[in-house]
Amino acid sequence: MPKKIGAVAVVGGGISGMQAALDLADSGIKVHIIESKPGIGGVMSMLDKTFPTNDCAMCTMAPRLVEISRHKDIEVISHSEVEKIAGKPGKLNVTLNTKARFVDVDKCTGCGSCTQSCPVSNFVQPMLPEDKPVVELNPEIRERIVDIVRKHKHRRGPLMPILQEVSAFLRYFPEEVLKYISQETAYPVAHIVRVATFYSGFSLKPIGKHIINICMGTACYVRGSQILADRFSDLLNIGMDETTEDMQFTLKSVRCIGCCGLSPVATVADEVYGKLQIKDVPGILNKHAAEPKHEGELQIAN
Ligand code: FES
Known part of the structure; x- marks a missing residue:
């Protein structure tokens, strides 16, 4: 050769x-x-x-x-x-x-500690054009949203903590809230929407207090997760990706949540239900429907 x-x-x-x-x-x-x-x-x-x-x-x-x-x-x-x-x-x-890296690549281990000690911050104070209208927030949520944004906006990388806290409060992002975050942090709305739609835990439309995730991964599917999904759907009278009128439950499907040994699996809120059977579904719904509201949780109007 x-x-x-x-x-x-x-x-x-x-x-x-x-x-x-x-x-x-x-x-x-x-x-x-x-x-x-x-x-x-x-x-x-x-x-x-x-x-x-x-x-x-x-x-x-x-x-x-x-x-x-x-x-x-x-x-x-x-x-x-x-x-x-x-x-x-x-x-x-x-x-x-x-391109210059400004680090000695032979010594760098990629630990990231230098970013913590860097004296230079690229935070940009938002500058609104004079003629740009100031975003008006719904009075019901204004105080809390303003607090959340004020708490995080001066830290490094403020967007994720703001979105996480707003999502925990409202369970979704109304348009005016996205615009308000953009106004206060100087992130373009398009960028905020990109982040908000990338993570499955965030939603742009109102969702229920409890998210029911039915696993449709291969292991769960062959063990009947579609039949379970139909049962949840019948009892709640909603289809996939829909929310009940009382804003209690949203039905979603996911692909493999990493516990295939327990298939078929569903999660409701943070609880995992493995080896699920059709007869278990009404009990699960009743249990979560009866949960008391958490303090500070916002009741979203129908
Ligand atoms: S396929 Fe359902 S948990 Fe893996």
Whole structure:
């Protein structure tokens, strides 16, 4: 077999670039992965599940990440972009533009402590254009929302704690609240909506006090979770992703909640019900319907 010479540059360290690099390196070629972000992984590293198989994204990616980091013939050049390619096929010269990291990469372990000690903050005090109307909040919720935003808006990364507290209070984000958060934190509304719709625990429409999650993952499905879902649906008189008129229950389906050994599984509020049978459903609903309201919890009007 002829000796393989030279090296290959793979531009982009997403899942395709990672797999291409591994295939090339396994065939005996030196590979340089050039990635513009600080680390490889690409969009897949931001996903929970992948379409259409609903496979766990991290389970697909993690073995490849480990293999790349250990492969003797793969070099990852992150934080870098291709500036120029010169030469001819078979003898190309690639010029890279590597961004400054301001850390010694040989010493950095990625622990993140430097971010805590950094004296520079990029918090931007919001500046409203003169003609932009100030957002009016519903008087019923104004005081609490103003308190929540005031409590967090000067800390580093205020958006998540604000959204979590508002969600615990209202169980959803009314449009005027999103606009108010934007006005006070200087995050664009589009960014706030992106965050609010990314996490399944947040909702943009009113949801019930108790969320019923029926697991429709494979293990639960083959053990009858669809029949259970139909039973919940019949008793509550709502379909999937709907909320009862009294705002008590919202019915949702989820894919694998990580306790397949107990399938079929459903969760109501924070409680997990495993090995569920149809006869258990009315009792579960009665138990949660009878729960007293928590202090400070807002009664959302129908
Ligand atoms: S499939 Fe239902 S918990 Fe895993």
